[in-house]
Each structure stands twice: as C-alpha cells, then as structure tokens.
Amino acid sequence: MTRYSRQTRMLVAVDCIIFGFDGQDLKLLLIKRGFEPEKGKWSLMGGFVQPDEDLEQAAARTLTKLTGLDGVYMEQLGSFGHPGRDPMERTLSVAYFALIDINQYKQQITDEYKAEWFPLKDAPKLIFDHADMVEEAQARLRYKAAIHPLLFELLPTRFTIPQLQILFEAVYDAGFDKRNFSRKVLSTGLLVKQKEKERATSKRGAFYYKLDKRKYSAKFHAFLNFVSDPGNLK
Amino acid sequence: MTRYSRQTRMLVAVDCIIFGFDGQDLKLLLIKRGFEPEKGKWSLMGGFVQPDEDLEQAAARTLTKLTGLDGVYMEQLGSFGHPGRDPMERTLSVAYFALIDINQYKQQITDEYKAEWFPLKDAPKLIFDHADMVEEAQARLRYKAAIHPLLFELLPTRFTIPQLQILFEAVYDAGFDKRNFSRKVLSTGLLVKQKEKERATSKRGAFYYKLDKRKYSAKFHAFLNFVSDPGNLK
DNA sequence: AAATATAAATGTCAATTTTACAATTAATTT
DNA sequence: AAATTAATTGTAAAATTGACATTTATATTT
Numbered sequence: 231m232t233r234y235s236r237q238t239r240m241l242v243a244v245d246c247i248i249f250g251f252d253g254q255d256l257k258l259l260l261i262k263r264g265f266e267p268e269k270g271k272w273s274l275m276g277g278f279v280q281p282d283e284d285l286e287q288a289a290a291r292t293l294t295k296l297t298g299l300d301g302v303y304m305e306q307l308g309s310f311g312h313p314g315r316d317p318m319e320r321t322l323s324v325a326y327f328a329l330i331d332i333n334q335y336k337q338q339i340t341d342e343y344k345a346e347w348f349p350l351k352d353a354p355k356l357i358f359d360h361a362d363m364v365e366e367a368q369a370r371l372r373y374k375a376a377i378h379p380l381l382f383e384l385l386p387t388r389f390t391i392p393q394l395q396i397l398f399e400a401v402y403d404a405g406f407d408k409r410n411f412s413r414k415v416l417s418t419g420l421l422v423k424q425k426e427k428e429r430a431t432s433k434r435g436a437f438y439y440k441l442d443k444r445k446y447s448a449k450f451h452a453f454l455n456f457v458s459d460p461g462n463l464k
Numbered sequence: 465m466t467r468y469s470r471q472t473r474m475l476v477a478v479d480c481i482i483f484g485f486d487g488q489d490l491k492l493l494l495i496k497r498g499f500e501p502e503k504g505k506w507s508l509m510g511g512f513v514q515p516d517e518d519l520e521q522a523a524a525r526t527l528t529k530l531t532g533l534d535g536v537y538m539e540q541l542g543s544f545g546h547p548g549r550d551p552m553e554r555t556l557s558v559a560y561f562a563l564i565d566i567n568q569y570k571q572q573i574t575d576e577y578k579a580e581w582f583p584l585k586d587a588p589k590l591i592f593d594h595a596d597m598v599e600e601a602q603a604r605l606r607y608k609a610a611i612h613p614l615l616f617e618l619l620p621t622r623f624t625i626p627q628l629q630i631l632f633e634a635v636y637d638a639g640f641d642k643r644n645f646s647r648k649v650l651s652t653g654l655l656v657k658q659k660e661k662e663r664a665t666s667k668r669g670a671f672y673y674k675l676d677k678r679k680y681s682a683k684f685h686a687f688l689n690f691v692s693d694p695g696n697l698k
Numbered sequence: 699a700a701a702t703a704t705a706a707a708t709g710t711c712a713a714t715t716t717t718a719c720a721a722t723t724a725a726t727t728t
Numbered sequence: 729a730a731a732t733t734a735a736t737t738g739t740a741a742a743a744t745t746g747a748c749a750t751t752t753a754t755a756t757t758t
Contacts, residue, residue: 233553237512239473242545242556281472281554285545309543309558311476311519319467320515322476322556324543376687377611392706409708410746417744432705433755453610453693458745459686626735643737644717651715666734667726692716 241321244289245276245360247307247367248297249350250332251384253393256350256400257332258364261296261343267318268357274364275343276323289326296343297335303383304328307367315359323359327367329383375401376457378450379420382441390428390436391415402460418454420445475555478523479510479594481541481601482531483584484566485618487627490584490634491566492598495530495577501552502591508598509577510557523560530577531569537617538562541601549593557593561601563617609635610691612684613654616675624662624670625649636694652688654679 248259263273275296279288285306294300307325315321332347348354350368355361375381381397382389391412399405415421422442427435482493497507509530513522519540527536541559549555566581582588584602589595609615615631616623625646633639649655656676661669 234475234512234555237475238515239475240513241468241471241473242476278468278471279474279545279556282547284547285543285556306542308540309519311513311558313516313518321468322513322519322558324545324556390706407747408706409748412707414745427706429754432753434704434706434753436706455744624735641718642735643719646736648716661735663725666724668724668733668735670735689715 242279243276243321243323244292245274245323245325246293247327247364249329251397252332257347258350258353259347261345271357272354273357274360285324293328299334302328302330310359325363331386333386372460376460377453388438392436476513477510477555477557478526479508479557479559480527481561481598483563485631486566491581492584492587493581495579505591506588507591508594519558527562536562536564544593559597565620567620606694610694611687622672622674626670
C-alpha cells in the first residue's frame with residue numbers, strides 16, 4: 231500500500247492533568263520541562279505518542295513514568311490542536327486527566343522531572359496552552375463529580391465522612407451542610423463503615439469508611455446527584 | 465527554531481458523527497468513501513486537518529462541505545488513535561458529533577459524497593473504527609440529553625410536545641408517560657407556546673412551541689434532569 | 699473525679715420533586 | 729349527531745431535598 235499524498239503529518243503528544251488531594255486543598259502535579267522550547271518552565275507531564283502505541287497507552291506510560299503508579303483513574307479530556315500552540319512545530323496534544331491518591335505518590339528516585347505539587351488555585355504560569363487544559367480539566371472534574379462517585383479516587387482506601395466533605399468543598403469551593411452531605415453520601419450505599427476511627431483530628435474520632443467495590447463498579451456511571459446544581463454555587 | 469528530532473509524525477483527521485431526526489427515528493448521515501483504501505464503502509464524513517487549521521475549524525469545514533449548513537451544534541467526542549486503525553498509514557482521528565435539523569439538510573448539487581441517511585439502528589457496516597465512534601457518540605448523546613436541553617438541536621424551530629416526546633423515546637429506545645413528560649419539559653421554562661397548531665398528525669392538533677433563546681442559552685449547561693436514570697431504562 | 703471543650707453523628711419537618719395513574723377536551727370522520 | 733382519535737390537563741402518594749438543632753464520644757482542663 232501507498233500513503234496519503236499531499237497531506238501534512240504532525241506530532242502527536244499526550245499531556246496529563248494530574249490531580250491530588252492533601253486533605254485540605256486540591257493539588258496539581260507539574261514538572262519543570264527538560265528540553266527546548268520553554269526549557270525550565272512549569273508544564274504538564276507529557277510525551278510523544280510512539281509509533282506502536284495507542285493513545286491510552288501513551289497516557290498511562292507517561293503517568294507511570296512520573297508517578298510510579300499503575301491502574302490510576304484516567305480519562306481522555308480532549309484534544310488540543312491549535313496550529314500555533316507549540317511554537318517549535320505543529321503538535322496535537324491529547325489531554326488526559328488523572329486522579330491519584332496523593333499518598334501513593336512517591337517522589338521518584340531519579341527526580342528526573344523535578345515534579346512538584348501545587349495548589350490548584352495557586353499554580354504557576356504554564357507553557358503553551360496547558361493552562362487551558364487545566365481549566366477544562368477542572369471544569370470536567372466538577373461536572374463529573376457532581377453526578378458520579380469520582381472523587382473517591384483522590385482519597386486513600388480508608389477515609390472518613392468529614393474528610394470526604396472537605397474534599398467536596400475544595401472541589402466546588404463551597405460549603406455544604408454536613409447533615410445533608412453525610413445523608414446523601416451514605417444513601418448511595420457505596421460506603422462500608424469500618425470498626426476503626428481516625429483519631430488525629432478530633433477528640434471523638436471519626437469512623438473510617440471504605441468503598442464497597444462491587445457497588446462502586448456497578449454504580450460508577452449511574453446518576454447519583456452528589457451536588458445538585460454545581461454551576462450555581464456560592 | 466529547529467524541530468523535535470527522532471519523533472514520528474502522523475496524519476490527523478477529523479470525522480463527524482452527524483445525527484438527524486425524521487420525526488420517527490434517529491438517523492445517521494453517512495457517505496460512500498471516495499478514495500482508497502476502502503473506496504466505495506460506507507464511512508463517516510471526514511477529512512484531514514490542514515496545516516493552518518484548528519481542529520474545530522476542520523470539523524466545521526468538513527460538516528459544511530457535506531451538509532451545506534453553518535452554525536450547527538457540534539462538540540468534540542474524543543480522539544481515536546489506535547495504531548492500526550487506518551491500514552494505509554497511521555492516522556489519528558478527532559471525532560466530533562453534530563446534531564442537525566434534518567429538514568435543513570439539502571442534498572448538495574454536486575452529490576460528491578453520495579451521502580445517505582440511515583436509521584441508527586440499521587446502519588451499514590462502517591470502515592475502520594467508525595462503528596466505535598458511532599457507538600460512543602450515541603452513548604454521549606444519551607448521556608448529555610438526559611441532563612441538558614440538547615435534543616432541541618435535532619428539531620425544527622417550531623415543534624410540538626408530542627414530537628419532542630417521540631424524539632426522546634427514539635433516543636432512549638423507551639416509552640415515557642406523556643403526562644409526566646410534558647410537565648417536566650414545560651417546567652424548564654424553555655418553551656414558548658405558539659398560537660398555531662400542527663394539524664397533520666391528529667384531529668385535535670397539537671400546539672407548536674419554540675425555544676426561548678435567552679433561557680436556552682442560559683440554561684444549556686444547567687442540570688435539568690430530563691431523564692432520571694438513562695442507564696436503567698427498559 | 700468532675701467539668702469543659704470539640705468535632706462527630708444523628709434527627710425533624712416543611713417544601714419540592716417524582717411517580718403512577720385517569721379523565722376531559724378539541725376537532726375530524728362516520 | 730355520534731363516534732373516534734390524539735392532545736391536554738389533573739391528582740394523590742411516595743421519595744427526595746433543604747433548612748435547621750440536639751445529642752454523643754472522647755481528650756483536655758480544672
């Protein structure tokens with residue numbers, strides 16, 4: 231077979247918007263870019279799609295290279311293809327956003343990428359159109375987490391209801407009534423109460439919960455309505 | 465500036481999943497592919513992204529070339545990049561799905577593409593991974609239309625409540641109670657009752673409605689809950 | 699040992715929304 | 729004038745949501 235003649239080929243990259251939660255704020259994992267152009271500037275972790283690679287593979291490989299983690303929640307955010315987005319050469323980027331348990335993240339031994347967690351609200355200026363990607367990823371996160379049990383991906387296996395609420399409040403930059411919040415969350419039937427309590431943050435201690443894996447898988451795509459009108463919060 | 469060395473460039477295409485509604489069934493607009501490979505086979509309308517073009521531009525240009533229409537509802541579905549998806553040469557495709565008023569569609573004078581509308585349920589075998597794209601587009605349509613006032617894009621300016629219901633029933637392949645349906649739809653405040661009636665399909669005739677453009681724009685991204693649990697319909 | 703302080707957990711009621719189900723109305727056809 | 733057909737409107741129970749307060753467990757202080 232021959233090739234399609236008279237058409238332009240271009241580079242295809244993947245970029246990962248990696249979210250984490252430190253118990254207080256939503257964080258973004260960024261790296262210092264190691265090559266020209268824009269060497270030394272803050273950037274999303276990314277890489278070129280290899281000849282034999284699927285897009286998901288490329289994104290997973292890229293994420294693993296930075297975080298050392300496997301089996302992380304990741305979904306395609308969308309593709310960014312403005313002609314001038316990379317001044318060097320036309321490059322299409324397929325953006326993926328990932329949610330990781332920040333405690334699982336280990337600084338790689340070879341700190342090849344000089345990675346750093348930034349509060350989402352206080353992230354540095356990013357190269358190219360990466361700020362657009364981050365903004366779109368945040369919007370997507372808010373959108374999906376309002377309907378689906380997504381934010382659990384940011385928490386450790388065991389977590390308390392108050393911890394979960396702080397996470398929701400960080401994501402939506404809003405306060406929720408704790409009575410209504412816990413009722414709503416528990417009514418999903420997704421949580422299994424543990425015998426142990428978390429004792430660091432209060433005298434009484436808060437019971438740990440774990441996800442019911444079966445129900446979680448089953449209901450992940452259901453419409454659960456965690457936040458009624460996420461577009462209209464104070 | 466130099467270029468990124470030792471990286472593979474590839475072709476980037478856009479493909480459009482174009483939905484229409486004929487008053488009864490959900491339809492898909494397909495073309496007979498005009499060049500090798502797979503010449504003469506049924507395919508989504510697509511085209512290569514040009515050197516100076518944004519992705520959205522390429523998709524809009526492609527859609528307009530086939531339908532003659534402008535300002536059509538379109539959104540990026542996602543990118544498909546499996547290495548072997550085009551046997552000729554590695555080609556990434558950014559898929560867009562579009563909703564058009566089928567009555568606005570005019571067969572182009574130069575029937576360059578041999579386009580044809582197919583019932584979604586009875587579409588022919590498609591080239592490459594286009595069937596995957598269609599399936600994903602249908603899932604996205606069902607998902608979004610359950611929450612947002614999206615399906616109006618498939619209807620003419622004036623439409624009746626029964627027509628709207630038939631559309632919803634076609635999209636979800638399910639029956640809805642007409643009393644509850646009309647109440648739900650009218651409660652959005654998006655519809656403006658007209659003085660005229662549609663008289664073709666019933667003795668009594670059904671009142672036409674139009675969209676309140678202001679409210680439609682304002683509430684398009686709000687969570688309106690047209691269909692409570694679209695994943696769990698009979 | 700008792701009192702205090704703090705955050706967790708639980709409870710109530712009105713308002714709204716959803717669900718299930720039936721009767722009435724407008725206009726053509728018989 | 730009666731019959732037919734599809735559009736329109738209605739209603740009551742059930743479930744969900746939203747606003748708001750009290751009780752409870754435990755470490756700390758007196």
